[in-house]
Amino acid sequence: MSSLDTTNELQQLLEAVANQKVSVTEATKQLAHAQTIDDLGFAKVDLSRQKRNGYPEVIYGAGKTADQIIGIIGSLKRHAENILCTRVSPEKYAAIQEAEPTAMYCEMAQCVVLMVDPLPTTDHYIAVVTAGTSDMAVAEEAAVTAEVYGNQVKRIYDVGVAGIHRLFEHLDEIRQAQVVIVVAGMEGALASVVGGLIEKPLIAVPTSIGYGTNFGGLTALMTMLNSCASGITVVNVDNGFGAGYSASMINHLSDTEDDK
Known part of the structure; x- marks a missing residue:
């Protein structure tokens, strides 16, 4: 059952309006900032997050059962435009699809997406760049996250420093992006190389791909954190979701500025 802070607080506010102790305008302000949750017992779903942060709550699928994920999706889809669930195995998705037939599965990204009300796509695009093919799973998590939130995404994969000429073939396309996500394992050098060649924000994602x-x-994380190229922001190891989310926020700011 949903609760607005507490039921008593909501009742008190409505009584204050009825008794003309609180104006309708003031009550509207209080309601706009109220924190609404849906208590499912196993989860307290944050239904206010989209109003508060601009993005609805995202479901982290690892460690949750398929039934728990289905319950949270059912709660969110009454309030959210798009629903994203990360780190979902194919076995869990099979169960989820039975309950939510319109749910789509991005196998490489291991993401489940439910498009309740698709967002318009941004004019600017986000470039997702990987050092190697082995980094693609993390890159896809970033790309799918960005796409769910209405961003145009261009994928440029397997252009690492071991064959750096491959990167230069795509350099113009990377430079034209509004935000660049670079995903790399091994020593993580690609983020520094790209960071020294572009003038746009770069979000670096270290991956756990590599030898001992x-x-x-x-190792990749430390390389990226210590990069001498300016303008690089680093997220946690294998955190494609975090990179895609941050890139989306930056890209939407750019579109907002263009609309002014």
Whole structure:
């Protein structure tokens, strides 16, 4: 059952309006900032997040059962434009699809997407660039996240420093992007190289791809954090979702500025 802070607080506010102790304008302001949740027992779904942050709550599928995910989707779809669930196995998706036939599965990204009310696509695009083919799963999580939130995305994969001429073939396309996401494992050098060649914000995503001294992505993470190229922001290891979310926020700011 949904609650607005608490039922008593909502009742008190309505009584204050009825008794003319609080104006309709003031009550509207209070309601606009109220925090609404849907308590499912196993989860307290944040229904106010889109109003508060501009994006609805995202479901992290790892560690949740298919039934729990289905319950949260059912709660969110009454309030959210688009629903995104990350880190969902094919087995969980099979169960989810039975309950939500319109739910789409992006297998490489391991994301479930339910488009309740698709958003218009941005004029500017986000470029998602990978060092290698092995980095594509994390890159797809970033790309799908950005697309769910109405962004145009261009994928430029397998252009790492081991064959740097491949990068230069796509450099104009990368430079024309409004935001660039660079996904790399091994030593993570691609983010520094791209960062030194563009004038747009760059979000670097280290991946856990690599041999022993990659240390599960720690080596790539440290390389990106210590990059001498300016304008690089680094997210956590394998966090394609975080990169796609941040890039979406930046890209939408750009479109907003163009509309003024």
